[in-house]
Amino acid sequence: MQSTFLTLLGLLPVLINAQLSGSVGPLVDYTTKAQNKTCDVTNYGAVADGETDIAHALLSAWADCATGGLVYIPPGEYSMKTAIALKHGQSTAIQLDGIITRGADLAYQMILVRDTSDFEFFSGNSKGAIQSNGEIYNILIWVHDVEVTNGDECVTIESPATNMLIENIYCNLSGGTAIGSLGTMTNISNIHYRNLYMNSADACYLKTNNGNGTVSNIIWEDLIVHGGPYPLTMNEAWGADSGSTGVQLRNFTFKNWHGENSANSRLTIRLECDSDVPCYDITVDNVNLWTDDGDYVYWSCQNAYGSGACLAEADSNAALATYTTVVTVTATPYVQIACGFLGPRLTLTMNDRSHSAPTMAGDLTAAPPSDSPFTIPPMPTSFYPGATLVSTLLSLSAAGGL
Numbered sequence: 001m002q003s004t005f006l007t008l009l010g011l012l013p014v015l016i017n018a019q020l021s022g023s024v025g026p027l028v029d030y031t032t033k034a035q036n037k038t039c040d041v042t043n044y045g046a047v048a049d050g051e052t053d054i055a056h057a058l059l060s061a062w063a064d065c066a067t068g069g070l071v072y073i074p075p076g077e078y079s080m081k082t083a084i085a086l087k088h089g090q091s092t093a094i095q096l097d098g099i100i101t102r103g104a105d106l107a108y109q110m111i112l113v114r115d116t117s118d119f120e121f122f123s124g125n126s127k128g129a130i131q132s133n134g135e136i137y138n139i140l141i142w143v144h145d146v147e148v149t150n151g152d153e154c155v156t157i158e159s160p161a162t163n164m165l166i167e168n169i170y171c172n173l174s175g176g177t178a179i180g181s182l183g184t185m186t187n188i189s190n191i192h193y194r195n196l197y198m199n200s201a202d203a204c205y206l207k208t209n210n211g212n213g214t215v216s217n218i219i220w221e222d223l224i225v226h227g228g229p230y231p232l233t234m235n236e237a238w239g240a241d242s243g244s245t246g247v248q249l250r251n252f253t254f255k256n257w258h259g260e261n262s263a264n265s266r267l268t269i270r271l272e273c274d275s276d277v278p279c280y281d282i283t284v285d286n287v288n289l290w291t292d293d294g295d296y297v298y299w300s301c302q303n304a305y306g307s308g309a310c311l312a313e314a315d316s317n318a319a320l321a322t323y324t325t326v327v328t329v330t331a332t333p334y335v336q337i338a339c340g341f342l343g344p345r346l347t348l349t350m351n352d353r354s355h356s357a358p359t360m361a362g363d364l365t366a367a368p369p370s371d372s373p374f375t376i377p378p379m380p381t382s383f384y385p386g387a388t389l390v391s392t393l394l395s396l397s398a399a400g401g402l
């Protein structure tokens with residue numbers, strides 16, 4: 001069984017000003033929401049017997065607490081057999097202290113939260129988990145202190161999305177932080193990723209094939225990749241043609257990346273855009289990606305304009321000739337490692353896996369057997385080397401639990 005563990009931390013109602021328009025994070029403290037109304041799923045038919053489908057109880061509890069309250073899932077083993085969408089929430093929260101396991105017949109996503117604001121999804125005992133063999137979408141405005149172990153997406157952005165801060169993400173064996181795949185009417189803007197730690201996962205995989213609309217103003221900064229097959233990829237020729245003329249990609253910054261991919265026959269940097277919709281204002285700055293298994297890496301650029309890597313420079317208003325270039329890079333990057341966050345920066349010239357960028361203690365070192373269940377790992381106390389938690393684990397604070 002291939003499994004997903006999504007371990008959750010408390011999201012404290014701290015408003016932060018990221019480089020986004022406006023602030024992110026819930027507006028009202030979850031304790032205030034809980035005092036107004038608490039909807040315990042076990043009062044709506046949920047049974048922690050590892051068998052009864054929790055879906056309808058969760059929907060009913062949500063219906064009662066969606067407009068000012070807290071949905072509480074107490075410790076225990078629950079099963080989920082029906083996919084649900086939790087919609088139109090306003091000033092609400094979900095506290096997951098138990099473990100929800102995906103039922104065998106459940107196709108695609110388990111819980112989709114949409115059209116909701118002032119929302120938190122957290123664990124009060126730092127033991128809440130979702131165990132599945134599918135895909136989980138985190139469609140929250142502020143996603144932080146999250147660890148995912150699976151064989152598929154880690155934190156994925158789908159269209160439409162705007163004003164998101166995604167930080168302190170630990171992807172432990174997964175597809176990584178993908179965007180898309182995107183189709184027609186795409187509208188994604190103002191996304192800020194920082195402190196992403198990728199163990200056998202890709203840090204950016206943006207996938208489109210034709211479609212239309214735009215993706216703009218995205219920053220990926222301070223990333224560590226260990227063994228992602230395609231760590232930095234924009235690919236406008238991915239999968240099935242979704243019709244129309246192509247999605248416009250504009251104003252992306254990739255900054256302060258360290259690490260290596262798993263095979264030098266694969267592209268470490270791939271910025272490939274459709275000739276109908278060239279990509280503009282792409283910046284690759286201090287991106288140091290090497291490989292685990294060789295003495296060279298490939299970069300590929302196609303119809304993408306900006307600075308760094310193999311990008312062609314261009315005025316975004318000029319008429320442009322199409323181009324494709326593949327570069328073989330034999331110079332190892334001079335890897336810069338931030339020594340903690342307070343200390344001076346060190347410049348090292350070592351490039352082997354153990355020295356190119358810090359590793360995390362909990363890293364998966366070998367692929368687990370696909371037919372045996374995993375043990376849910378303990379909650380990490382950090383999600384990025386040297387970074388402290390955005391929010392203290394609620395299991396360690398007096399405010400945790402109910």
Ligand SMILES: *[C@@H]1O[C@H](CO)[C@@H](O)[C@H](O)[C@H]1NC(C)=O
Nearest residue numbers: 036037064065067068069091
């Ligand atoms: C309190 O809960 C009720 C019922 O869910 C809701 O109608 C009301 O808006 C909530 N009040 C606040 C301040 O959230």
Ligand SMILES: *[C@@H]1O[C@H](CO)[C@@H](O)[C@H](O)[C@H]1NC(C)=O
Nearest residue numbers: 184185211212213243244245
């Ligand atoms: C995008 O494609 C869809 C489907 O082909 C079409 O309905 C829509 O008008 C297109 N939008 C733009 C802005 O071209």
Ligand SMILES: *[C@@H]1O[C@H](CO)[C@@H](O)[C@H](O)[C@H]1NC(C)=O
Nearest residue numbers: 160161162186187188189213
């Ligand atoms: C795209 O999303 C932004 C932000 O939500 C919105 O203001 C804008 O109207 C949307 N554009 C289109 C074409 O849907």
Ligand SMILES: *[C@@H]1O[C@H](CO)[C@@H](O)[C@H](O)[C@H]1NC(C)=O
Nearest residue numbers: 019190191216217218219251
């Ligand atoms: C490019 O994106 C950055 C970061 O999202 C933003 O601060 C900046 O205003 C954008 N530039 C333009 C010209 O939109």
Ligand SMILES: *[C@@H]1O[C@H](CO)[C@@H](O)[C@H](O)[C@H]1NC(C)=O
Nearest residue numbers: 149172362363364374377380
């Ligand atoms: C990473 O995945 C492996 C395999 O499931 C697991 O043993 C390890 O505890 C995970 N690490 C973390 C931090 O969850």
